[in-house]
Amino acid sequence: MAHEHTADHAAHDDHDHGPAHGWRRWVYATNHKDIGTMYLVFACIMFFVGGFMAMIIRAELFQPGLQLVEPQFFNSMTTMHALVMIFGAVMPAWTGLANWMIPMQVGAPDMALPRLNNFSFWILPFAFTLLLSTLFVPGGSPAGGWTLYPPLSLQGGDGFPMAIFAIHLMGASSILGSINVVVTIMNMRAPGVGLLNMPLFCWSWLITAYLLIATMPVLAGAVTMLLTDHFFGTSFFSASGGGDPVMFQHIFWFFGHPEVYILILPAFGIISEIIPTFSRKPLFGYDAMVYATAAIAFLSFIVWAHHMFTVGMPLAGQLFFTLSTMLISIPTGVKVFNWTATMWKGSISFEPPMLFALAFLFLFTIGGFSGLMLAIVPADFQYHDTYFVVAHFHYVLVPGAVFAIMAGTYYWLPKWSGKMYDMKLATWHFWLSAIFVNVLFFPQHFLGLAGMPRRIPDYSVQFADWNMVSSIGAFGFGLSQLLFPYIIWKCIKSGAKADARSWEGAHGLEWELSSPPPYHSWDPPPSREIVARGVQH
Amino acid sequence: MSFHMKNALVRRGLSGAAASLFAVMSSVAHAEWGLNMTQGVSILSKEIYGLHMTIFWWCVAIGIVVFGAMIYSLVKFRKSQGAKADTTLVHSTKVEIIWTVIPIAILVAMAIPTAKGLIKIEDMGGVALNIKVTGYQWKWEYEYLNQGVRFFSTLKRDSNAARQLGSGIDPKTVPNYLLDVDNPLVVPAGTKIRFLLTAQDVIHAWWVPAFGMKKDAIPGYVNEIWVQVDADKVGTYRGQCAELCGQDHGFMPIVVEVKSPAEYDTWLRAKQAEQKLAGDPSPTAAATTVAAAAPAVTQQ
Numbered sequence: 001m002a003h004e005h006t007a008d009h010a011a012h013d014d015h016d017h018g019p020a021h022g023w024r025r026w027v028y029a030t031n032h033k034d035i036g037t038m039y040l041v042f043a044c045i046m047f048f049v050g051g052f053m054a055m056i057i058r059a060e061l062f063q064p065g066l067q068l069v070e071p072q073f074f075n076s077m078t079t080m081h082a083l084v085m086i087f088g089a090v091m092p093a094w095t096g097l098a099n100w101m102i103p104m105q106v107g108a109p110d111m112a113l114p115r116l117n118n119f120s121f122w123i124l125p126f127a128f129t130l131l132l133s134t135l136f137v138p139g140g141s142p143a144g145g146w147t148l149y150p151p152l153s154l155q156g157g158d159g160f161p162m163a164i165f166a167i168h169l170m171g172a173s174s175i176l177g178s179i180n181v182v183v184t185i186m187n188m189r190a191p192g193v194g195l196l197n198m199p200l201f202c203w204s205w206l207i208t209a210y211l212l213i214a215t216m217p218v219l220a221g222a223v224t225m226l227l228t229d230h231f232f233g234t235s236f237f238s239a240s241g242g243g244d245p246v247m248f249q250h251i252f253w254f255f256g257h258p259e260v261y262i263l264i265l266p267a268f269g270i271i272s273e274i275i276p277t278f279s280r281k282p283l284f285g286y287d288a289m290v291y292a293t294a295a296i297a298f299l300s301f302i303v304w305a306h307h308m309f310t311v312g313m314p315l316a317g318q319l320f321f322t323l324s325t326m327l328i329s330i331p332t333g334v335k336v337f338n339w340t341a342t343m344w345k346g347s348i349s350f351e352p353p354m355l356f357a358l359a360f361l362f363l364f365t366i367g368g369f370s371g372l373m374l375a376i377v378p379a380d381f382q383y384h385d386t387y388f389v390v391a392h393f394h395y396v397l398v399p400g401a402v403f404a405i406m407a408g409t410y411y412w413l414p415k416w417s418g419k420m421y422d423m424k425l426a427t428w429h430f431w432l433s434a435i436f437v438n439v440l441f442f443p444q445h446f447l448g449l450a451g452m453p454r455r456i457p458d459y460s461v462q463f464a465d466w467n468m469v470s471s472i473g474a475f476g477f478g479l480s481q482l483l484f485p486y487i488i489w490k491c492i493k494s495g496a497k498a499d500a501r502s503w504e505g506a507h508g509l510e511w512e513l514s515s516p517p518p519y520h521s522w523d524p525p526p527s528r529e530i531v532a533r534g535v536q537h
Numbered sequence: 538m539s540f541h542m543k544n545a546l547v548r549r550g551l552s553g554a555a556a557s558l559f560a561v562m563s564s565v566a567h568a569e570w571g572l573n574m575t576q577g578v579s580i581l582s583k584e585i586y587g588l589h590m591t592i593f594w595w596c597v598a599i600g601i602v603v604f605g606a607m608i609y610s611l612v613k614f615r616k617s618q619g620a621k622a623d624t625t626l627v628h629s630t631k632v633e634i635i636w637t638v639i640p641i642a643i644l645v646a647m648a649i650p651t652a653k654g655l656i657k658i659e660d661m662g663g664v665a666l667n668i669k670v671t672g673y674q675w676k677w678e679y680e681y682l683n684q685g686v687r688f689f690s691t692l693k694r695d696s697n698a699a700r701q702l703g704s705g706i707d708p709k710t711v712p713n714y715l716l717d718v719d720n721p722l723v724v725p726a727g728t729k730i731r732f733l734l735t736a737q738d739v740i741h742a743w744w745v746p747a748f749g750m751k752k753d754a755i756p757g758y759v760n761e762i763w764v765q766v767d768a769d770k771v772g773t774y775r776g777q778c779a780e781l782c783g784q785d786h787g788f789m790p791i792v793v794e795v796k797s798p799a800e801y802d803t804w805l806r807a808k809q810a811e812q813k814l815a816g817d818p819s820p821t822a823a824a825t826t827v828a829a830a831a832p833a834v835t836q837q
Binding site for chain 2: 064065066067068069070071072075143144145149151152155238239240244245246279280281282283284285286287288310311312315318319322323326327329330333334336337340341343344345346347348349358361362365366369372373376377378379381382384385386446449450451453454455456457458459460461462464465466
């Protein structure tokens with residue numbers, strides 16, 4: 001009883017049998033594909049909003065001296081750029097991919113809790129309208145860094161409570177979405193889809209969902225304490241009242257460190273799907289990959305103070321956190337080795353998803369190396385709060401998380417739309433992105449090592465040359481991204497028809513469905529025979 | 538796809554090549570196109586530089602092996618060149634153990650000098666001079682404890698004029714643009730100095746790259762670091778606030794003039810006289826406690 005998944009094709013008005021028409025389809029959506037699409041479109045818009053803010057930052061930093069913006073607005077931009085990219089672009093993109101792919105990959109008709117799913121998504125446009133409108137209120141947007149350290153963040157204007165509320169909303173969205181993911185994966189796998197043979201993307205999201213459930217409430221607690229310190233006379237973070245500004249940092253980073261693993265684990269899952277497909281060889285070391293992901297998630301809870309090495313920590317604390325942080329490189333390295341071993345003795349081709357996945361492999365590893373350097377406390381005294389840190393996290397987030405999102409989109413777009421996109425144009429998008437992202441971020445290592453602090457709108461003349469190079473990279477990278485929505489739009493509008501198994505080497509239950517898939521994915525569940533074809537061996 | 542392959546190789550080699558430039562440039566660090574941290578002028582800065590280079594070289598070595606394996610795979614096992622996939626090669630417990638144990642051993646090798654360095658950094662014994670540093674929005678205040686000298690240190694006027702939005706002044710015409718102050722900190726070379734760091738309003742951080750040490754200045758708390766500049770490294774060293782502290786975070790630099798002990802004494806006496814004449818009531822001028830018996834001040 002397959003039903004065609006196109007807006008034009010609702011054979012009945014009966015809402016059980018196909019998508020509704022017009023705006024109701026989207027506002028009342030309970031279908032995981034529609035909700036997934038909304039998350040992805042929202043994330044794409046936010047990516048350009050955050051990207052525009054980055055362009056302002058890099059334009060001001062193009063030359064020494066202040067040419068474009070006041071210092072306070074510059075700080076607004078750095079703060080908002082981070083909040084938008086982290087909470088508005090990357091996290092919703094992961095949730096969109098989870099929504100689209102998890103039910104299809106585990107053999108379920110939809111997510112476990114469809115109305116909760118709708119609510120989780122629709123919170124976000126409201127949250128971001130609230131956050132972005134802080135730019136237009138007296139005092140402007142938060143400008144004390146996305147990390148919101150007090151006492152500085154408490155000097156904010158009217159935008160401060162608005163931003164706190166927006167963060168609460170985003171956190172709620174993430175928690176509810178995560179509950180959905182956990183329940184779907186634990187309860188709705190088709191017969192024969194075991195935990196240890198479901199796709200790694202599902203594993204990575206299962207673990208990410210637990211991380212989100214554990215840590216978003218911590219962030220909520222931290223920002224609520226900021227709110228009460230400012231408005232209700234508490235002094236959690238003020239020494240004069242018996243509190244401690246550093247306690248905020250502990251609480252924030254107890255959320256913040258697992259958060260950065262939340263930002264990258266789904267990427268690991270996607271890369272673990274793409275590399276086997278384009279190497280025409282199963283993923284090497286499936287079990288090791290699952291355990292390594294779980295180890296990373298566990299370790300992520302005991303390293304938070306490496307973001308705070310300069311606060312004045314006792315020696316024992318510094319020693320503990322430097323060692324635990326170094327340890328994370330072990331399971332991460334295991335994953336990199338397993339991906340490489342997957343390609344070893346494979347039969348490799350270089351379609352756009354594979355190009356992005358390979359760039360991820362290479363460039364995320366470079367981000368990992370700078371992370372290892374940052375883990376070493378004495379050395380960190382020179383790196384902390386400089387552009388070396390900025391370079392590190394942008395390497396793991398941009399050619400890391402963002403490239404994985406693009407890889408996943410280019411991988412699954414034929415499945416979602418039923419059409420193949422212009423691969424030549426996508427290859428152009430890849431090369432422009434890959435080259436410019438390095439021009440943009442690699443010189444920032446040099447700037448940090450030369451002594452340039454972060455979060456400054458203007459700098460001493462000795463930093464001018466690499467800043468100019470980095471800004472040129474930024475403009476190139478930013479412009480290149482315009483190709484991405486264009487390619488997707490062109491594909492949906494006029495792409496050639498795509499096969500169910502859109503890529504020769506693709507395995508997985510999603511590839512057993514038509515392209516595009518029916519409105520309700522696996523209704524009824526896949527037969528044992530199909531499951532045997534679709535699961536990891 | 539061979540065109541793509543060649544480009545992929547070239548591009549993938551690019552980062553590796555750039556990274557190896559570090560070593561070449563480390564001692565020839567030009568101001569403009571500098572690639573690496575410098576050794577600095579203090580005991581700890583050199584220790585930290587050594588640790589930084591050790592970890593860096595380990596990363597290069599690991600990178601050569603890992604990227605080498607990746608590039609080899611991408612070249613040798615291409616479908617376009619007729620490679621056929623060996624679909625039986627899907628797991629090996631032995632290999633997983635090897636590539637877990639070897640990295641652990643490498644980490645242990647890194648951890649030993651790390652711990653040694655940390656212990657040295659935390660050793661406040663033998664301090665001869667204590668200077669209290671207070672961060673304000675947006676300037677520094679220095680107080681030579683028990684010496685009767687205290688003053689503010691603010692961004693120099695010519696830099697401040699040039700940095701205004703639309704000032705029309707070219708930063709290159711301002712000497713030490715954004716890294717110059719009206720009243721620099723003056724310290725003796727070859728002496729173990731302890732800096733006690735705190736702040737008046739929000740969190741700041743005091744950092745002079747040439748000294749190798751950075752620590753947060755937190756309102757209501759006192760942090761400590763020690764610096765001993767080599768006896769032969771007399772000169773002027775510049776740094777910046779290293780914790781976002783509001784709109785002028787980028788405009789509250791640090792300038793330290795390191796003098797020989799004799800010249801420092803001369804300067805200090807002149808400054809004490811100047812401050813006494815000005816009637817500056819330094820709160821610690823009358824204190825008689827000796828620096829060596831200073832109480833524990835770091836927060837727990």
